[in-house]
Amino acid sequence: MPLAPEILRSDMLGDVPHGFLGRSGGVSEGIYAGLNVGLGSDDGRDAIMENRRIARDAVLPGAELVMMHQVHSPDAVTVTEAIPVDARPHADAMVTNRPGLLLGILTADCVPVLFHDTKAGVAGAAHAGWKGALGGVTDSTLDAMEKLGANRANIACAIGPCIAQKSYEVDEGFMRRFIEADVINERFFGAGKPGHYQFDIEGYVAARLAAAGVTRVDLLGQDTYSQPDRFYSYRRSCHKNEPGYGRQVSLIGIRG
Numbered sequence: 187m188p189l190a191p192e193i194l195r196s197d198m199l200g201d202v203p204h205g206f207l208g209r210s211g212g213v214s215e216g217i218y219a220g221l222n223v224g225l226g227s228d229d230g231r232d233a234i235m236e237n238r239r240i241a242r243d244a245v246l247p248g249a250e251l252v253m254m255h256q257v258h259s260p261d262a263v264t265v266t267e268a269i270p271v272d273a274r275p276h277a278d279a280m281v282t283n284r285p286g287l288l289l290g291i292l293t294a295d296c297v298p299v300l301f302h303d304t305k306a307g308v309a310g311a312a313h314a315g316w317k318g319a320l321g322g323v324t325d326s327t328l329d330a331m332e333k334l335g336a337n338r339a340n341i342a343c344a345i346g347p348c349i350a351q352k353s354y355e356v357d358e359g360f361m362r363r364f365i366e367a368d369v370i371n372e373r374f375f376g377a378g379k380p381g382h383y384q385f386d387i388e389g390y391v392a393a394r395l396a397a398a399g400v401t402r403v404d405l406l407g408q409d410t411y412s413q414p415d416r417f418y419s420y421r422r423s424c425h426k427n428e429p430g431y432g433r434q435v436s437l438i439g440i441r442g
Contacts (some may be wrong), residue, residue, distance in 0.1 A: 190244070191241060191290065196269040198402055199342055204245065205300060205437050207434055207436070208221070209434060214229050215233075217275075217429070220432065223290070224431030227430050248286075249289055253292065255275065257403070260326050283307055283309075285440045285441060290435050296314060297319065297388060299324060303337060303342075308331045308335060322394075341400055341402070342400075342403075343404065345404065345406060347416075350386070350418065353409055354411075355384060355386045356383055374390045392405055
């Protein structure tokens with residue numbers, strides 16, 4: 187029997203069913219050992235689906251787990267019912283106001299963001315890689331939540347485990363993309379080796395949320411790259427020349 191999953195929760199989201207899960211508690215083996223939920227990996231499909239069931243039941247037992255085919259876009263979709271695994275929408279954020287649904291975001295260094303407006307009963311989840319973050323995936327999530335009756339002044343957000351600035355080396359061309367979008371973004375790049383910089387993607391996503399009018403943002407501050415026993419990491423797998431990498435899941439839903 188696998189160990190129970192480790193679930194990181196945010197006080198900012200209170201008793202809303204939610205959690206940022208790592209790699210503990212699953213049935214996958216080898217380089218995917220643990221709670222790998224990524225169908226994009228070469229892990230066995232049966233193990234992945236069992237891991238998804240374990241994750242769901244750890245956060246909101248019996249709920250309908252909804253996921254997307256993530257494409258590093260700024261796009262958000264509204265979910266009103268269960269979606270078959272093989273019919274997942276191509277998008278990087280979801281929102282819902284339907285009880286019994288559990289929204290799931292997959293990450294392996296990118297930034298998972300969970301959203302909730304308790305007064306309106308609206309939940310959201312976003313996958314913010316650097317492309318999606320720069321393109322405005324969190325803004326799209328807020329807009330979609332407001333269409334369901336949420337008010338961003340009442341929305342609380344939690345940013346889960348992602349690659350930390352100390353682990354995220356980028357080149358000057360990468361940095362230029364952000365500075366050209368807004369010169370103030372230079373503050374998220376620290377000095378690195380010659381011609382390179384250390385990017386604070388967690389801080390950047392938090393700043394985008396604040397600029398959009400969200401006043402309650404919780405940063406968990408967990409580095410996926412430097413904690414191999416707790417989290418999957420795409421960049422770490424590349425540095426180790428592994429043939430694949432797992433994905434962890436972040437979940438939020440509305441009780442039925």
